[in-house]
Amino acid sequence: MKREIIQTQDGSTTIHLEEWNESYHSKHGAIQEAKHVFIKNGLSLFKNKTISILEIGFGTGLNAFISFLEAKEFQQNIDYVGVEAYPVAPEEILSMNYVEELNAQNQLEVFEKMHQSNWNEKIILSDSFSLTKRQQFFQDIDDVNQFDLIYFDAFGYRVQPELWSTEIFKKMYDALKENGVLVTYAARGVVKRSMIEVGFRVEKLEGPPGKREMFRAFK
Numbered sequence: 001m002k003r004e005i006i007q008t009q010d011g012s013t014t015i016h017l018e019e020w021n022e023s024y025h026s027k028h029g030a031i032q033e034a035k036h037v038f039i040k041n042g043l044s045l046f047k048n049k050t051i052s053i054l055e056i057g058f059g060t061g062l063n064a065f066i067s068f069l070e071a072k073e074f075q076q077n078i079d080y081v082g083v084e085a086y087p088v089a090p091e092e093i094l095s096m097n098y099v100e101e102l103n104a105q106n107q108l109e110v111f112e113k114m115h116q117s118n119w120n121e122k123i124i125l126s127d128s129f130s131l132t133k134r135q136q137f138f139q140d141i142d143d144v145n146q147f148d149l150i151y152f153d154a155f156g157y158r159v160q161p162e163l164w165s166t167e168i169f170k171k172m173y174d175a176l177k178e179n180g181v182l183v184t185y186a187a188r189g190v191v192k193r194s195m196i197e198v199g200f201r202v203e204k205l206e207g208p209p210g211k212r213e214m215f216r217a218f219k
Contacts, residue, residue, distance in 0.1 A: 008027050054151070179219060
């Protein structure tokens with residue numbers, strides 16, 4: 001499938017899959033979307049806490065990197081697990097401009113280490129942030145009561161509806177601790193119904209730029 005590096009409307013880059021007309025991040029702003037959906041409506045609920053995060057769709061590492069940067073401000077200790085079935089190629093990662101766009105040049109080494117580290121091995125990125133990248137299909141996730149927060153950032157329902165099924169959300173529900181939170185950019189009725197069916201309490205929130213709404217779900 002042909003892949004192209006494109007610039008989104010906030011200046012940050014993403015990867016566009018031409019055959020699907022689908023991108024790894026919002027064309028309206030990759031960084032804006034990540035900060036709104038996953039940080040403002042997810043990570044910020046856990047200030048001054050030690051938490052475990054599961055990301056569904058590690059992709060370019062943008063959500064993980066922003067979480068690393070924000071953790072210091074939020075006084076958090078984070079154990080981060082990013083699941084990805086098809087890792088992004090190193091040369092594509094080098095084309096991402098997140099370090100510059102986030103004014104995080106002093107953390108370039110961390111961004112590089114995130115991507116150069118081995119899959120399926122935990123690494124320590126700071127005294128308050130560890131990362132494990134798991135190369136795994138989402139349907140093979142079998143964690144139970146492990147995570148406080150899930151970033152659900154799979155490709156969209158339009159192109160991969162099987163990733164938004166009741167079966168997958170049951171795995172997400174099981175993986176969360178009691179009172180755990182799942183946030184996603186999605187806001188389709190069929191997605192909400194699948195979440196509710198497995199036990200989630202779902203609320204609709206204002207979406208990121210270019211998107212009217214998004215979901216946040218609680219266990």
